[in-house]
Amino acid sequence: LRDAEGAAIVNTCSTGAIRPFPNHSAYGSSKWALRGLTQVAAVELAPAGIRVNAVFPGPVETLMLDDTTQTRLAAHALMGRIGKPMEIADAVAFLVSEHATFITGSELIVDGGQSLQIG
Template sequence: MTDLASVRRLSEEAAAVDILVDNAGTYEFAMTADQTVASYDEMFQVNVRAPYFLTAAIAPRMAARGGGSVVNIGSMAAHIGMASTSVYAATKAALTSLTRTWAAEFGPSGVRVNLVAPGPTLTASVPEENASAVGATTLLHRHALPQEIAAAVVFLASPQASYLTGATIPVDGGRTIA
């Protein structure tokens, strides 16, 4: 997703897309003074630029067909201050803002654009001790499982969410409200 030509090729090779899930993401947690230019650039390329140009290519085709659903994957980090997440949080905040803008742009043509903002989630790239440590700070005192995040994505992409656009759904165990 750092290669814009690959992003363009993906959008061109995709036929009639009804659901687009912008799920690619990367992170390198570092204190602001320790953040490298290379990791800064990579996070903005993958977390903001790639979904921007993928959505720019696919959503107009959805609109031309009269509808579709775009689900962006954000993060609770966009909504709360957490040390060592400055760049990652900024990229996810940008995606949150883009979600609202795209809902305004594409909604009149029947394309819904929403965002899921996961909290600490146990994945292949997140060690269990890290997910559990951050999970302990949530109101539910645990990390999420990938299928819990996926359930929110499926809901937003489904006809059950047909009157929902521009929304951010926090799937974070209550972390961003307390």
């Protein structure tokens, strides 16, 4: 990466690294660690011209969530639905694009407003 022009790394964290989710300590802890790694790597790699950022997806329509869980989460979502995989991919594509060449150490939350809700 040090030899590449415009090199960029995008880590996939989770809204579990923004607020705690009970009964998910291993998952949450790993995402909090990745959040810290993103920040440290951004500082360490910036002099080499490598940008490091992270996306923080909320619930997404994937096999990680069964249908019942997806329905429950969508019912309480601000936007009335959960995310689609392509929406997360679009966020990553932006962060590695020429439109984000001065962005490093940033955290892009892609959760349809989930992290704004209390409770």
